[in-house]
Amino acid sequence: MPLSEQxxxxxxxxxxxKLVLRVVSMAFIPFILLFALYVQFHGDYGPGxxxxxxxxxxxxxxxxxxxxxxxxxxxxxxxxxxxxxxxxGLLLYVGxxxxxxxxxxxxxEYGVLDHHDPVHGQHYGIILVEAGVGIAVASVMLCIYxxxxxxxxx
Amino acid sequence: MIEPLLFVLLLALAVAxxxxxxxxxxxxxxxxxxxxxAGLFTLMDAVDVAxxxxxxxxxxxxxxxxxxxxxxxxxxxQQPFRLGPLLVVLVVGAVLIWAGLDAPLYGDPTAPVHTHLxxxxxxxxxxxxxxxxxxxxxxxxxxxYDTMGETAVIFTAGVGVMLLLGGRKGRDLDxxxxx
Numbered sequence: 001m002p003l004s005e006q007x008x009x010x011x012x013x014x015x016x017x018k019l020v021l022r023v024v025s026m027a028f029i030p031f032i033l034l035f036a037l038y039v040q041f042h043g044d045y046g047p048g049x050x051x052x053x054x055x056x057x058x059x060x061x062x063x064x065x066x067x068x069x070x071x072x073x074x075x076x077x078x079x080x081x082x083x084x085x086x087x088x089g090l091l092l093y094v095g096x097x098x099x100x101x102x103x104x105x106x107x108x109e110y111g112v113l114d115h116h117d118p119v120h121g122q123h124y125g126i127i128l129v130e131a132g133v134g135i136a137v138a139s140v141m142l143c144i145y146x147x148x149x150x151x152x153x154x
Numbered sequence: 155m156i157e158p159l160l161f162v163l164l165l166a167l168a169v170a171x172x173x174x175x176x177x178x179x180x181x182x183x184x185x186x187x188x189x190x191x192a193g194l195f196t197l198m199d200a201v202d203v204a205x206x207x208x209x210x211x212x213x214x215x216x217x218x219x220x221x222x223x224x225x226x227x228x229x230x231x232q233q234p235f236r237l238g239p240l241l242v243v244l245v246v247g248a249v250l251i252w253a254g255l256d257a258p259l260y261g262d263p264t265a266p267v268h269t270h271l272x273x274x275x276x277x278x279x280x281x282x283x284x285x286x287x288x289x290x291x292x293x294x295x296x297x298x299y300d301t302m303g304e305t306a307v308i309f310t311a312g313v314g315v316m317l318l319l320g321g322r323k324g325r326d327l328d329x330x331x332x333x
Contacts, residue, residue: 039205043287043290044285044286044287044290045285045286045287046286046287047201047202047205047287047289048201048202048205049202049289049290049293049294051206051304052202052205052206052209055205055206055209055210055213055214056205056209058214059209059213059214062213062214062217066217083316086309086312087309089305089309090305090306090309093301093302093305094302097298097302108295108298108299108302110295110298118282119281119282119283119284122282122283122284122285122291122295123283123284123285125294125295126283126285126290126291126294126295129294129298129301129302130290130294132305133301133304133305136305136308136309137305137308139312140308140309140311140312141214143312143315143316144218144311144312144315145214145217145218145221147315147316147319148218148221148222148315148319149217149221149224150319151221151224151225151319
């Protein structure tokens with residue numbers, strides 16, 4: 001059968017012993033994570049934003065899981081952390097909206113976040129909600145990956 | 155120039171996916187399908203969509219397919235030929251093509267999407283939000299409620315998967331037999 005356990009990274013020894021895969025993925029993963037951060041923070045200027053950045057970040061961790069084993073990926077980012085972070089991401093988004101209300105604006109009216117210049121307030125608001133989206137998306141993607149890849153282990 | 159080639163490639167991949175019985179090959183080809191789609195989106199200047207399609211469609215979904223295959227079957231079961239589903243597919247496909255004929259042409263500047271809100275966003279964003287990427291300004295500010303809803307949907311999907319597949323709790327029991 002073409003698909004066996006090591007292709008999901010469940011028996012780490014065999015995938016990890018493939019030198020080319022190990023070296024290439026180790027060279028790539030830092031750049032994938034860095035690119036995710038670039039897409040996140042450069043979303044105001046170029047293509048991208050929270051959703052794309054979150055997915056790319058999760059892809060980097062999943063690549064680590066595929067090569068070095070699910071267990072190893074779970075040590076890098078524990079399942080408990082992604083569960084909490086997925087909720088925190090959404091809360092950061094909603095919290096930004098409520099902060100605008102607290103400062104006298106309407107829900108998600110970022111202009112009030114800076115009392116000198118509403119345009120700056122817009123920038124702060126967008127950076128905050130994009131961060132919320134990025135955190136939520138990356139965490140949920142990893143959550144689903146952990147759940148599906150860990151399924152055959154029981 | 156290269157678009158027709160990519161569309162032919164998409165069609166060929168779709169036919170191959172239909173014909174194949176080996177689910178591992180199908181999972182890989184559907185990843186390739188997404189990658190070709192991402193190329194098409196890039197050619198249409200929808201780089202944000204291309205990003206998402208490449209990362210989710212070609213990467214993440216393929217991994218999920220492989221994970222599912224690891225715990226289920228590797229080959230598709232032979233299904234007897236049934237007329238009903240075929241008719242439904244043909245009718246829905248015909249309706250979609252018929253509806254597509256009414257859509258404005260690609261890049262048509264007089265299309266409704268460019269003459270109402272789109273034009274207003276482009277006109278207002280430089281002074282109100284002052285961000286070079288108007289897509290981000292629209293998604294995060296003018297359409298902030300929608301994006302919040304999307305984030306909530308993604309969160310709900312994660313919660314659903316955790317509830318259905320058991321998540322962490324069930325796996326802690328066999329912690330010792332790994333590594």
